[in-house]
Amino acid sequence: MxxxxxxVSPDSASxxxxxxxxxxxxxxxxxxxxxxxxxxxxxxxxxxxxxxxxxxxxxxxxxxxxxxxxxxxxxxxxxxxxxxxxxxxxxxxxxxxxxxxxxxxxxxxxxxxxxxxxxxxxxxxxxxxxxxxxxxxxxxxxxxxxxxxxxxxxxxxxxxxxxxxxxxxxxxxxxxxxxxxxxxxxxxxxxxxxxxxxxxxxxxxxxxxxxxxxxxxxxxxxxxxxxxxxxxxxxxxxxxxxxxxxxxxxxxxxxxxxxxxxxxxxxxxxxxxxxxxxxxxxxxxxxxxxxxxxxxxxxxxxxxxxxxxxxxxxxxxxxxxxxxxxxxxxxxxxxxGHPSSFSLESSVSVVSLRGKIDFSGVCFTYPQSSHSALENITLRVEPGQTVALVGATGSGKSTLMRLLLRLYSVQEGEIRVDGFSVEELSLAQLRRSIGYMPQETFLFSMTVEENIAFGLEGVDFGVVERAARLACIHEEIEALPERYRTRLGEKGVNLSGGQKQRLALARTLAMSPPILVLDDCLCAVDPQTERRILANLRTLCPRPTILVSTHRLHTVQDADWIVVLEGGQILEQGTHDQLLRRGGWYAHTYRQQQLLQCIEGGPDVG
Ligand SMILES: Nc1ncnc2c1ncn2[C@@H]1O[C@H](COP(=O)(O)OP(=O)(O)OP(=O)(O)O)[C@@H](O)[C@H]1O
Ligand SMILES: [Mg+2]
CATH class of the missing domain: 1.20.1560.10 (ABC transporter type 1, transmembrane domain)
Structure with missing residues (x-):
């Protein structure tokens, strides 16, 4: 080497x-x-x-x-x-x-x-x-x-x-x-x-x-x-x-x-x-x-x-x-000796979070980057609400989600969950309360069941199956050679991109987190199924707070609130109807996508 x-910068040893x-x-x-x-x-x-x-x-x-x-x-x-x-x-x-x-x-x-x-x-x-x-x-x-x-x-x-x-x-x-x-x-x-x-x-x-x-x-x-x-x-x-x-x-x-x-x-x-x-x-x-x-x-x-x-x-x-x-x-x-900026200790002890999220004046620039990824984002998400983040590629959707998970620390402003700053909650508490699905899916070379139960203490089949049903993957798992016992990965069965994404979602859902952060994680799933999955999540009791990002606007049109980001700033926000009436980026992009679907003879876009 x-x-x-x-x-990795070497240190001197004596x-x-x-x-x-x-x-x-x-x-x-x-x-x-x-x-x-x-x-x-x-x-x-x-x-x-x-x-x-x-x-x-x-x-x-x-x-x-x-x-x-x-x-x-x-x-x-x-x-x-x-x-x-x-x-x-x-x-x-x-x-x-x-x-x-x-x-x-x-x-x-x-x-x-x-x-x-x-x-x-x-x-x-x-x-x-x-x-x-x-x-x-x-x-x-x-x-x-x-x-x-x-x-x-x-x-x-x-x-x-x-x-x-x-x-x-x-x-x-x-x-x-x-x-x-x-x-x-x-x-x-x-x-x-x-x-x-x-x-x-x-x-x-x-x-x-x-x-x-x-x-x-x-x-x-x-x-x-x-x-x-x-x-x-x-x-x-x-x-x-x-x-x-x-x-x-x-x-x-x-x-x-x-x-x-x-x-x-x-x-x-x-x-x-x-x-x-x-x-x-x-x-x-x-x-x-x-x-x-x-x-x-x-x-x-x-x-x-x-x-x-x-x-x-x-x-x-x-x-x-x-x-x-x-x-x-x-x-x-x-x-x-590399400093880990995140302390595993917490200054407050919270048993469970309900899922109220407050972003106030959040600014962020990636280390070694010259331009800011987020500027002055202020947004409130009530417990049980579904909020969709949309916007062009590179507009800052994933970054906002990463900050909520404290994968990076906010430089200006503050993010609060149930009134607690994410900086004062322990990482374990925070990540246990937030089910995060990043854009890239990763599954382990284990059985389907073990993959879904990854975050659980032991395997509870009832929980595993319920999660799989919610993620609309249960039927496909049942069709696998050994059903839930089928091995995945290098020496096992290979799933399609959409199946992998839904399996990973089931893994997140099995944890029953009060907050779900879904970062464009169903892009390989057909739009109808994506919409059905989001609808499934809203039937859960108690309803989780959902922060979802996507490029396919019609899949999130039922969301309680839609936020359009552009260049790290909030361009417009509102419900689907409000945004359509406003006639801005959302309305324009939505109609364009709808037209495209009609031309391609695709499924009903609602
Ligand atoms: N690890 C990183 N280091 C430096 N800059 C980054 C990093 N990740 C993202 N960026 C930059 O931050 C900005 C916002 O990126 P982000 O990933 O949040 O966009 P996005 O809205 O999620 O895009 P997409 O829809 O393509 O996923 C972009 O300009 C991007 O180039
Ligand atoms: Mg992204």
């Missing part, structure tokens, strides 16, 4: 940000570190035993604190030395398993915690955030970035501790054998982590490009499958194949670049380690000849030196993992 083209994770799993980390230190101490035994064995076989004395102590402990018996060797290897095997369990479990728990917090946050964030954020990016944060933090907190953390301890212990062992030789070796060591870091960065850079290109290919393939009908109708197959070929070639190129650096890594390491061995053998050999070291010690030294290259390599990896993890944590913080 490229943060420069990011729609060590303080990882403290809560360490604290949450402190017992695991504590034991992990303890066992890790034990393993690192045990790592010293094999080189020591090798040097002691060689010296014992040659009848030479041992020097160095560790070697002499261990030799005294074994009584100089080769059999005992081998038994100690075997014991150390076994113990290491068990302890290595233990620390892996400690750290790897901790990293999985941490990843789970971050994913959970992230998902909760995404549900809490307001509509404004989603208008800017890209779905792909949000998904990538949940997978790639959480994974980078997971690696940092698990593998990265253990490598860091391991590297430090191991380095100190092995260095101590080497110094105990020969200070001068250790000094020469130490001169070559700092070089390694930087080379590792350099190569790791290159690998990471190319890996990112590979991932990005894979995303491009996947998106293209997905788009092709979704739009296969359009591609075939427009005879675009050759162009699409060519485009895919180009993308595939790029993918290959990026993979080859990555393979170059990946192939470089281990051969380079082997080369450096061999050079170090050569240096130690050359200088150490002279020390042995001069009698400053025994041959057993030199062999042990070389063995321990090989052990030392691991922490040097690991240090480079640790740095790279830390950098990636911190960058990802920063990006996640950008979302987790």
């Amino acid at each position: 490229n943060s420069s083209s990011s729609s 060590l303080v940000d990882i403290l809560p994770f360490l604290r949450a799993y402190k017992v695991r980390y504590f034991f992990g570190i303890l066992v890790l230190i034990l393993v690192d101490v045990l790592e010293l035994i094999p080189p020591l035993l090798i040097s002691i064995t060689i010296d014992t076989l040659q009848g030479l004395p041992s020097s160095g604190v560790l070697a002499t102590t261990l030799r005294r402990f074994s009584g100089g018996e080769i059999g005992v030395i081998l038994w100690i060797f075997l014991g150390a290897i076994f113990l290491q095997w068990i302890l290595r398993y233990l620390w892996r369990i400690c750290f790897f479990f901790a990293q999985e728990y941490i990843a789970r915690d971050i994913r959970r917090r992230y998902y909760y946050k995404l549900l809490e964030l307001d509509t404004d955030f989603y208008t800017k954020a890209q779905t792909g990016e949000l998904l990538s944060l949940a997978s790639n970035d959480v994974d980078a933090v997971r690696m940092m907190m698990g593998a990265g953390f253990l490598l860091f501790v391991d590297t430090l301890c191991y380095f100190c212990f092995v260095l101590f062992l080497l110094i105990s054998w020969n200070v001068e030789l250790t000094f020469y070796l130490a001169l070559t060591l700092p070089f390694l982590p930087f080379v590792v870091l350099y190569i790791s960065r290159k690998i990471h850079f190319h890996f990112k490009k590979v991932q990005q290109q894979l995303a491009v290919i996947s998106a293209h393939a997905q788009e092709t499958f979704s739009g296969i009908g359009v591609i075939k109708n427009f005879l675009r197959e050759p162009q699409e194949i060519q485009r895919f070929h180009r993308e595939n070639q790029d993918y290959l190129r990026y993979n080859l670049d990555l393979a170059k650096y990946q192939s470089l890594f281990w051969p380079f390491m082997a080369f450096v380690v061999s050079l170090q061995s050569l240096l130690v053998l050359w200088i150490g050999g002279q020390f042995v000849q001069q009698g400053e070291m025994s041959s057993g010690e030199l062999v042990g030294f070389i063995y321990a030196m090989w052990l030392l290259t691991w922490p040097a390599i690991a240090l480079g990896w640790t740095m790279s993992m830390y950098q990636k993890g911190m960058a990802s944590l920063g990006r996640l913080k950008g979302v987790l």
